[in-house]
Amino acid sequence: MATETARTDGALARLARFCFLRRRLVLAVWIVGVVAVAFAGFGYGAPADNDPSGGDSGSAKAQKLIEKHFPEQQGDTLTLAIKADKGIDDPAARTTIEKVIAELVASPLTGPVTSPYQDKSLVTADRHIARTTIPLNDKDADKSAVKPLVDAVKDASGGEVTLGLGGKQAERAETPAPGPSESVGVLAAAVILFIAFGSLVAMGLPIATALMAIVGGIALTKLVGHLVPSPDFTVLVAALIGLGVGIDYALFIVTRYKDSLHDGDEPETATVKAITTAGHAVLFAGTTVVIALLGLIAMGQRMMTGVAIGASATVLVTMIAAVTLLPAFLGFTGRKIDSLRLPRRASRRPGIGETPSLRRRTPAERWASVVQRKPLAAAILAGVGLLVLAAPALSMRLSLPDASVQPHDRSSYTSYKIVSEGFGPGYGAPLIFATRIDSPDTDLRPVLEAVGTTNGIARVTPARISNDAQAATFMAFPTTGFQDQATTDLVHKLRDDVLPKAAGSAKVYVGGPNAGAIDFAEDTGSRLPWMIAVVIAMSLVLLVALVRSVTIALQAAVMNLLSIAASYGVLVAIVQWGWLGSAFGFPTDMPITTWVPMMMFPLLFGLSMDYEVFLISRVREEYDRTGDTRTAVASGLARTAKVITAAAAIMIAVFTTSLLGPDVSVKQIGLGMAVAVLIDATIVRMVLVPAVMELCGNANWWMPGRGRSQTRPTSRTDIEETAAV
Structure with missing residues (x-):
């Protein structure tokens, strides 16, 4: 058959066959490569760079002046x-x-x-x-x-x-080193995989593949840091995303491999089919995640550029491992993939040529039918629910964590509390002013007096003149703390009103960690829409190319935006408003860490596109076979429900284990991503997708330049090559 030829020819087929037949060589190359990269990366990798400053902000200009004229203050x-x-x-x-x-x-x-x-x-x-x-x-x-x-x-x-x-x-x-959170995530993923596959051998393959890829990817991230510096949380984020997508990608391929074996194929043929179908979709999905991550470069912030490239390197390695290392592992297991099985009642897997009327309908199909009978009501209820969850995001405040939001048993928090009680909450977050001067006799008293008498300033230090007599600096202590909105308002008042009037034509810059965090947050907020636009545009182009439908690509973009907005809202309610915050390990109410929303968006958009690819590619295959959208959606959900549910459960398990760690920022991103995946796998995939596709009907498959007679493709080849599971 033509479809069989499509599955056994081509570059991916040749790669899969080579890795299967030369499995010992492939495994040896991977082991040696990972060991070598790990030795270089963990031994000689670049140190973390956590400085958010840079650009043309007022705090950046103040910092440059201080670094140039007050080198003795740099420690x-x-x-x-x-x-x-x-x-x-x-x-x-x-x-x-x-x-x-x-x-x-x-x-x-x-x-x-x-x-x-x-x-x-x-x-x-x-x-x-x-x-x-x-x-x-x-x-x-x-x-x-x-x-x-x-x-x-x-x-x-x-x-x-x-x-x-x-x-x-x-x-x-x-701050303690990351503890057992990653290992707990691996254990949780192993339990989910064992339940899904019912076999210890099948369970072990995705985990072994993902772990080898993650070690290599994180080591590579550290090496890349020599070219593009990145903050210390890059490794934690890379580990989270690498573990999640690494296991998921291997899960999809192993599922397809098992299906082919059950259909009577030989292990080699089953491996080739798995890589040219599920593997093809994995490459597309992984590319989407990488492109979404690289969208962070649009932020124009040096620190986030490092995070984007570092995390992308880990995802890239997991993609390569899925289509090279995993086929080698499949070569070693062969038909023993179902060894060491979990006792369970045998169930008959739906055949590809069967229709719902000739076999027992699955729960996923029955649920899809319920939604499709009342599609408008289902879409409205789901949409309103997501908007309600997203509403708290409108009050989101961004900041960087300081001692005031750390666990209360730490010495740094004790120091903050004592100093705040005795000298005021702003002592630990002073504003540092810097300006150029013409001579040591420059009169700065008007500036000092204006700042000192500003409402919200507790005390001002005397001005210091640099040794080269070209710059001056002084500090002012706010009456409010680092995380308070009043401090942000004070900085704006000083910059926009007080300093221009007092300094005249001279430029006095407000800097220091406090002002730097404010500038970083506001710069992030202003650039975030650009990053969102870039990520959506690039992802839409890829998705249109895969499913050959503008309508479905637009549906995916809108649904993904809704699910991400809902996760933002839940995150604000828990972290910023304090709803059940202590239950999730947050010591106190706090603003959202500045980099968390912009890191979450590309990650979640890419991961949501993963599920969209795995579901829609199978729906498109069924539509190609039957020509009926309702049947295609129900059958597509039935054939992907189990594996997508398992994949989402693994993601949720991995992300929620970050709550066991010590870093409040990593806790935030882990919680937000777990919520987003849960929403995406339930409300979006189980309600919105079938409801909206039912409402759109044949318009789902609209593509410019294709006439009505071409709405339904005549060939299954392309679809089967992109089917994920």
Whole structure:
């Protein structure tokens, strides 16, 4: 038959056959390659770069001035916060405090420290709370080197003296390494696969393939960091997405392989068919995810460009593993794919040529029929439900996490609480001002007075002149904290009103971590629509090319946008509004981390397109065979329901395991993506897709340049080559 030739000829068929027959060579190449890349990546990979600054923002300009004219200020600092119930002058309290300061000073990492007993400005009026700054000699100090300082402060804290060590490096040192979350995700995926396949051997193949690909992909990400720096959360995001798509892609191929064996094919033929059908769709789906991730480059932000390229590298490796390493594994297993089976009642799998009237209808078909009888009502209810879930997203606030949103048992949070109580919540997030000057005698008093008298400013430090007498800088402490909307409003007021009036023609820039986080969030918000437009446009072109229907491609785009918006809304309700936030491991209400929404969109859009491809390609195959949209949708759902449900369950399991980790930002993206996949696999695939396709009828297959007589294709070849399962 022509269709059989299509399945056994072509580049993918030749690749599958080669990997099957030369499986020992392929496996050896993969093992050696992964080991080599892992050795290079984990041993010599680029360090993480978490600096969100850059571009033309006010904070970026302030930072450039400070770096150029105040090189001595470039080192990081730690803040020791002290609270003594009987006052810091109590003999027992003073002994504890001076001992801790001595330990910090003795470290080779630290510079000179001013004791609060030497500087009255470091102590509150009642002398119950004090602070001091510990400069670090190495701003790139490894977290393991800073950890002993944090431990020394925590060990000394207790009784009538409470101590906390804050600062960016202290937060990093105190954040535990990723624990068992990834392994829990793998275990959950294994259980789901075992239930779906009913075989330990079939369960193991997707996991083995995905794990090898992830190790290689993450190591490659670290190597790519030498060319395009990326933040430290890139590895966690790459691991999450790589584990999810890696297992899913292998799942689809193994399912197709098992189906071919059950139809009587030999293992080699079954492997070739699996790769030229499911493998073809995997390559398309993976390409969609990569393109969606690369859409982050449209943000024009150096940090997110690194994330996009790093995560794309991991997805790319999983795609290659699915069509090369997995066929080799199938060659080793052969017909033993069903070995070590789970006892279950035998069930008859629907034949490809059977119609619903000649066999028992599956639950998925019966559900599709229910939706198709009332398609308008189903579409309206589902659409309204998604819009209700999406509504909280309208109040989304973006920021970067600081000590105030960390777990309350950490020393950095203790430092924040003590300093906020004694000196105000804005002390830990000062605004740093920088300006060029003509001479050391430049009068900056009007600027200092204007800033100091602005509502929302607690205190202003004296101006410092650079050694080259070309720049000046000073700090101002807000009365509100890092995460407060009032602080954002204050920065805008200073930039738009106070500074232009006080400085005249001179340019005074507002910088520092606080202003930098605000600029990063606003830059992200302004560029996000462009990224969305780029991702949608590129994905639509690919989907039209695959399913040869403009209507279905547009349906997919709209449905994906609705499901992503709904996940944004749920994320805001849980994280920002605090609805059940503590149950999901969030220490307190907090804004959404700035990079989370823009990272979620391309990932979720790409993954949603995956499910769209796996479902619509089979629906199109059935439509080609029957010419009836209603039958095609019902049959397509029936033949993909089990595998898509298993794939979605794996994704949800992998993403929710991020809630076990220590990073609040990674928790957010894991929760948001798990919610989105759940919505996509239920409301979208089970309700919206059959309802909307029923409403559109034959218009589903509209394509410009194709006449009405060509609405139904005459050849099954193209469809079977893109069928996913």
